[in-house]
Amino acid sequence: MSEVLNAQVVRSSQRQFSCKLNSGEMIDATAKGNLLKGDSIVVGDKVEVSFIEGSKEYQIDKVCERESEIFRVSVREQKKKITAANCNLLVILSSVSKPAFKQGIVDRFLVRACQWGIRPIVIFNKCDQLEDLDLDFESKRLGPLGVESYEISALEAENYKPRFLKNGWLELQEILKGRTAIFLGQSGVGKSRTISALSGGTVDLRTHKVGKVGKGSHTTTWSELIQLPLFDLIDSPGIRSFSLEDINPDDLLALFPDLEEVAVHCKFNNCQHLENSKGCAFHKNDWDDAKRRRIFSRLESFTRIVEEVSQTPIWSKKL
Ligand SMILES: Nc1nc2c(ncn2[C@@H]2O[C@H](COP(=O)(O)OP(=O)(O)OP(=O)(O)O)[C@@H](O)[C@H]2O)c(=O)[nH]1
Ligand SMILES: [Mg+2]
Ligand SMILES: [Zn+2]
Secondary structure (H helix, E strand, O other): OOOOEEEEEEEEEOOEEEEEEOOOOEEEEEEOHHHOOOOOOOEOOEEEEEEOOOOOOEEEEEEOOOOOEEEEEEOOOOEEEEEEEOOOEEEEEEEOOOOOOOHHHHHHHHHHHHHHOOOEEEEEEOHHHOOOOOHHHHHHHHHHHOOOEEEOOOOOHHHOOOOOOOOOHHHHHHHHOOOEEEEEOEOOOOHHHHHHHHOOOOOOOOOOOOOOOOOOOOOOOOOEEEEOOOOEEEEOOOEOOOOOOOOOHHHHHHHOHHHHHHHOOOOOOOOOOOOOOOOOOOOOOOOOHHHHHHHHHHHHHHHHHHHHHOOOOHHHOOO
């Protein structure tokens, strides 16, 4: 038997895995037959590798237990696909210009963060092009959930000074320290660009040209772990459709803890909290305008998701 070495998967493509050995050396490895199925090995996995008997090729023999898993749902295939493992920070990246900022998308990622048990943060990127989005409100909407937000421009990096929020580029680097952070968000919001900038120019991830689909665009197609001196970052492909199809409508409220807190005081069973009725806790309260606006914008996301996940009856959900 050859020596067993510990490593972490930084990239995977079908049957070939790039791994970083604990010594720092990068190697390519294949995997034992039973580990080639489905999501057995994903980016971020900690693995044991050894030389294949009588050859100079490495093989992954074992995948260590995962501390966390990131997955996405393919509605077409009715399948959950694990895309990364062992992350301890979820960076929800959004753009304030193109593509336009959408609260609904942030709220969907927050549902996942809650489900995955991973701390989320939100980045508002492209702030050099900020026009009419009320960043102060968007940030205050997240604060009560314990979600920090950051005002940055990946294009200008440390030269961009936040104008509306207390957190900018320096504070972002601070929270990333010592963590493995996965960057998620729509295509073109600047995930690859932000990661390149955080590497101080040492990593060049080709970036996607917004507005030009196909020719000349460098949209990220595979997740990739980038190990930097102070933190590890995972770049991921932009999402096109973001389904929460696997979640039962009855379980959704627990994934909106801020709304659940209010809903428990509602007098009605099965209340949709939409009608202005006296017994509904969302309508009978002493909130100021700011709080009302915040809670109702979260309720709007919640209602939309409930409608969506209720389309498929529970008994026919395969996920
Ligand atoms: N003005 C401005 N443009 C930016 C900023 N960050 C990124 N961009 C541009 O936005 C485009 C998309 O950036 P990417 O980093 O490729 O976006 P992505 O999120 O990785 O996209 P996918 O890989 O398709 O998911 C590129 O042309 C970037 O140069 C920014 O802060 N300001
Ligand atoms: Mg990218
Ligand atoms: Zn109600």
